Structures are given as C-alpha cells and as structure tokens.
Amino acid sequence: MPNWLLSRWLFLRLLGVVYLVAFASLAVQVTGLVGAHGILPAGAMLQSAHSTYGRAAYQLLPTVFWLGSSDAALQLVAWGGAVLSVLLIVGVAPRLVLALLWLFYLSLSVAGQDFLSFQWDALLLETGVLAFLWAPSNWLPAAVERAPAPAVRWLLVFLVFKLMFLSGVTKLLSGDPTWRDATALDYHFWTQPLPAWPGWYAAQLSSGVHRLMTIGMFAIELGAPWLVFTPARWRSLRVIGCVALLLLQVGIAVTGNYGFFNLLAIVLLVPVLDDGVWARVLPRALSRRLVTAPQQPHERTGIVLVSSVILLLSVLSFAREIALTIPRGAGARFFPQAAEQLLELAAPFRSINGYGLFRVMTTERPELVVEGSRDGTHWSEYEFRYKPGPVGRRPQFVAPFHPRLDWQMWFAALDPMGNYGWLQSLLGHLRAGTPEVLALLGRNPFPGAPPRFLRLVQYAYRFSTPAERRRTGAWWVRERVAEAPVGGVAR
Numbered sequence: 001m002p003n004w005l006l007s008r009w010l011f012l013r014l015l016g017v018v019y020l021v022a023f024a025s026l027a028v029q030v031t032g033l034v035g036a037h038g039i040l041p042a043g044a045m046l047q048s049a050h051s052t053y054g055r056a057a058y059q060l061l062p063t064v065f066w067l068g069s070s071d072a073a074l075q076l077v078a079w080g081g082a083v084l085s086v087l088l089i090v091g092v093a094p095r096l097v098l099a100l101l102w103l104f105y106l107s108l109s110v111a112g113q114d115f116l117s118f119q120w121d122a123l124l125l126e127t128g129v130l131a132f133l134w135a136p137s138n139w140l141p142a143a144v145e146r147a148p149a150p151a152v153r154w155l156l157v158f159l160v161f162k163l164m165f166l167s168g169v170t171k172l173l174s175g176d177p178t179w180r181d182a183t184a185l186d187y188h189f190w191t192q193p194l195p196a197w198p199g200w201y202a203a204q205l206s207s208g209v210h211r212l213m214t215i216g217m218f219a220i221e222l223g224a225p226w227l228v229f230t231p232a233r234w235r236s237l238r239v240i241g242c243v244a245l246l247l248l249q250v251g252i253a254v255t256g257n258y259g260f261f262n263l264l265a266i267v268l269l270v271p272v273l274d275d276g277v278w279a280r281v282l283p284r285a286l287s288r289r290l291v292t293a294p295q296q297p298h299e300r301t302g303i304v305l306v307s308s309v310i311l312l313l314s315v316l317s318f319a320r321e322i323a324l325t326i327p328r329g330a331g332a333r334f335f336p337q338a339a340e341q342l343l344e345l346a347a348p349f350r351s352i353n354g355y356g357l358f359r360v361m362t363t364e365r366p367e368l369v370v371e372g373s374r375d376g377t378h379w380s381e382y383e384f385r386y387k388p389g390p391v392g393r394r395p396q397f398v399a400p401f402h403p404r405l406d407w408q409m410w411f412a413a414l415d416p417m418g419n420y421g422w423l424q425s426l427l428g429h430l431r432a433g434t435p436e437v438l439a440l441l442g443r444n445p446f447p448g449a450p451p452r453f454l455r456l457v458q459y460a461y462r463f464s465t466p467a468e469r470r471r472t473g474a475w476w477v478r479e480r481v482a483e484a485p486v487g488g489v490a491r
Contacts (some may be wrong), residue, residue, distance in 0.1 A: 002274035005290045006282055008134060009091075011100075011270040015131055016088035019101050019268055019398045020125060021260045023081035026108060026116075027272040029404055030078050033115045034435040035071040039405070039437060040223075041426045042111035043069040047244065060348050063110035064103065071436075074111065077104050091141035097136055102128040102351075109350055113405040114422060122353040123163065127268060129310070129351045130155050133303055134271075145290065149300070151307040156271040156316065161225040163265065164245055164317050164354045168221025170356030175327040183366040184361040185210035190463040191362040192256045193410040194386055197395045199255040200475055203463045209328075220248045222359035228272045237288070238275060238350040242269045257386070259402030313352040316343055321354025366481070370430065372451030379455070380445035382430065388461055389442075391476040403439045413458070427454050445472045458482050 026344045034042040044468060049057040058066060062437055081104040088097045109116040134152040136145040160281055162239075171179040178184040189195060189203035227241025246266055254263040270278075316339045323335040346352045369389070370382040383389045386398050387406040405426075412419040429437035433450035458481045465472050 002235075002276060004150075004153055004271065005145065006273055006275040006278040006287060007153075007241070007271055007273060008136070008148045009144075009232065009286070009290060010278060010282065011267065012094055012131060012135060013089050013091070014267040014270060015127065015264075016085045016446070018124065018260050018264045018400075019088065019105070019128075020082055020085035021076055021263065022105065022402075023085060025259070025401045026081060026112075027075060027078035029440060030112075031071045031403060032075045032440040034111050034113065035074055035436055037071075037420050037434050037436050038070075039429065040113050041069075041115075041341070042074065042117070045111075045113060050062075061110050062348055063107040065107055065111050069111060074108075075304045077107055078137075081108075094135040095132060095137055096139075098128060098132040102132060102373060106350060111402075114408060114419075118259070118261075118402075118407070119353075119355055119357060120259055120264060122350050123261070123264060123355070125349070125351045126159060126353055126406040127264065128157075129161065133306060137299075146299070151301045151304050153271050154311055155307055156268065157228050158311070158314060159204065160228055160245075160268050160272060162314065163268070164221055165225040166318065166321050167353045167357045168218055169322065170325040170359040170382070171218075171221075173322060173325045173327075176360045178361040178363065179214075179359075182211040182214040183207065184358075185214050187361055187363045188358070189255055190461075191365045192231070192358075193400065193407050194257040195388075195395045195463075196255055196257055196397050199395060200463050202255050204466060220244045224248075232274065235274070235276065238272055238485065242272055252397060257397065257399040259407075260400040263400050284401060285456070313342065313346055317352050317354045321356060324354075325359060367459045367461045367478070368409055368413045369457045369459055370427070371431065371455050371457055372446055373427060373453045373455075374446075374451050376453050380451075381444040382445060385440075385442040388476055389473040391464075391478055393474075394475055403440075416456070423456065427456070430454055455483055 028336055030038075032038050034040050034045075036043060046057070046061065046063075046069060047064060049061055053060060064077065067073075081101060084097050084101050084104070088094060088101065100124060105121075105128065109121050109125065112121075130152055134148055134156065136142075138145060171184075176184075178187065184208055185202075189199040192199070224241040224244040227237045227244075230237040230241075246269060249262045249265050252258065276288070320335055320339070321345060343352065363390075366390055371379040372380045372382065381389070384403075384406050385405045386396055387397070387409055408419070408422070412423055416423065426437065431450055433446075438444055459478045460481050461478045462475050463478050464472070468474065468477060
C-alpha cells in the first residue's frame, strides 16, 4: 500500500520556498506599486469600493488592509509572509502557518489590483488552500504525523491536471490560427512578456523545428496530465507523466521569465508521486524517522466534506474555462446558471480557478517607451530594469523574481487605452519624481530633477537576426511607430 508521508513532507517545504520567493519579491515592490505614493494606491481603491458597494465591499474584496493600508502595513504583511514561509520550510505549525500565508497572499492580491492579477497568483492561492487541508496538525517538527488525507491529495492531483490540460485544450479551442497550424513558436520566443537570452537562440531555429516543438508541447499538455491519475501499481506511468511535465516547465523557464510560476508548477508534481519514489531521492534517515499515525474519525470526516465541496467547485471551474474559451460564446450558453452562481460565491477568494496560458498567441511586439524632456525638443528615455529597452542589452534571467511593473508594461503596450488609468498615474509619478515609483525602474535620465515634459512612444520590437547581431551586436531591432494613444503629460 503506497504511503505519502515523504511526499507531503517534501511538498510543504518546497511550497514554503515558493511562498518565500513570492512574498520577498513583492515586498521590495509593493510600496511603489500600491503604496500611498504608488501607481495604484490600495487605500484609494478600498475607499472607492466602500463608497460604491458599502458593506458588500468587505465580501467582494476580502483583505486585511481594510484595517489599514499604509506603506508600513503593506510591508508588514509582505515581509511577514516571508517569515511565515521560513516557518513552513522548517515545519513549525504548518496548518496555522499555511492559513496565515493564504490570508496574507489573498490580502496582497486584492490590494495589488492589476499588478497581482496573474494566473500564478491565483494558482498559489488555490494551492495554499489544499496544502492547508493536507498539512499535519503538529505544532513543532515531529517524527509522528497524522496520515495524509487521500481526498486532499487527489484534489492536488486534479489541480495539476486542471492546470496542464486546460493550458493545452484552451489553445486549440480558442480558434487561434497559430496554435491550429503549429506556427505559434515562430512568434512566442520574442513576443512573450520578458524573454530570457536563450529565447533569442530558440527563435533562430527553423519553422520546421518550431512546429515539432509545438506538437511536442501539445502532446505533453494534452497527454501527460492523464497519467497522473494512473493507479499505484502503474507507478512508472505516473513518473513518465511527471517527467514530461517537468521538462516542459524547464523549457519554458529557460527561454522566458514567468516569476515563480514554473517553480510552483513543478512543486505541484510532488504529491503525484508516492513515498516509494521519494525514498530513493530523500535521505534514508528521513524515511526512517517519519512515522504515520492514523487520522481521527472526526478529522477525516471533516476533510472529506470540505474536499467534496472544493472538488465540485474545481470541476465547475474546469468546465467553465473550456466553455468560455470556445469562440463567440458558443460554449457559455450551455454552462448552467446555477453553476455560475456557485463559482461567483467563491470568486472573491480567488482560490478556485480556471487556467489557460497563452491561449491566443501575439504575433507582434509593441513596446511602450517612456521619454522625458526639459525643453520639449530633446527627449531622453527612461529605462526599465528587465523589459526590452536598449536594443543592445541582452535579455536577462530574472525569475523567480517577478518584476510586476515590467510585466504590466507588456500588457499596456498591447492595449494602451485599456490600461489608460495606471499609465497616466505612472507618468504623473515620474513627472513628480516620486521615489517609490522611480525605484521600480532602471536608469533615470533626470537624476537631479524630474523633466518638464513626458510622453509615451510606441515602438515595434523584434529579435535581431544572426546577421544583424554579428554586424551591430544588438539583440533587438526596433522601429518607432507613433506616440502612444494615451498621450503625454506636460509639467
């Protein structure tokens, strides 16, 4: 009979590492993003929500920052989450710590608005709920732990399936032609938000190789997730499925920067494999030290009931994601209204989600460049730390750190008017020389005093060809398109 004690031990500690990365990464950015002098102040957003919805705002936006959203409060929650992550890594009070980690990250996700709206933010919250239910109830690291709940482990396995399979099937159902004809990778490596330098080399491969890579990706995303459900006696199939999914995540991570997503996706594979696998990897002393104690009947009953509710909602979110992906809303018409209402009740907690990365491939790369001038004639460019800027700067590795403003600039370049509000706020802070916002950028061309004039200019970027790079040394080629439609800000 397979056991999952080592699997749980490893999963919780690796999840602690993911939480540590997520909180620490956010802590050094949060005041510039949503602090009192940030781009989208959390306090102003909460005040506006309360004015609009009254007491219902507390339910729609569950966050501890209703008690106060000062810069000190934001820092306290972010760094407090980092400290709690360390406690989870060492195994102190895992259930209490996981509950607080979930609460803290949910609070920051609500306060973070556009800057914490990524799929891996939602994935971390959904993982956190299941980890809380699966964790042992001891207060200190102990040799004897309650047996891991099988129902919760299967929820974690289903989460792996939901994440990976939806990422594949929604690409096909979206109707995007580049996925249908397997040409998406002709564009992906240079149009993704923050390419890493190996992405330049991957982009130079032939279209035929890109098509083979795309077909291989579909084979993994649509096929390998089914192997996580194979019974224990077919352990080798589960191992094959996990290895395939692991290699896919490594490939994504090598060519692009997706914050802590790839790390979290890999950590989620741990509960798929039982102790018979992990005993060959982890120290033998650990295997001999951990002993399973049976669950109490009342605890087992409670976990099964809660797990049943979560499973229902998770299956509904899976079905809705497929229905909403079908073009022209054809699938949405058949999704039951009662199911939609159930999911809406859970939606504020952001812990039951659908997924589907890059279901529509971008085939061009617009970039917004912020320029300032003292006289309105001579303009100098602000540099961001990580997003493409100077064409000679090599694309960097920055993951698992997640530079959230750089990422949002990618979305803003695709839809400047749809991101009008926070772009105007960004320009206003640059005009004022707000230190918290300037700290999010790289080189400031106006260190003494802010410029009198600011504007956003739209450029078309692409990777250079090998011949162009040999001649110029540039990793990128760019062409000015126009001044961005959101306009500029005059002092």
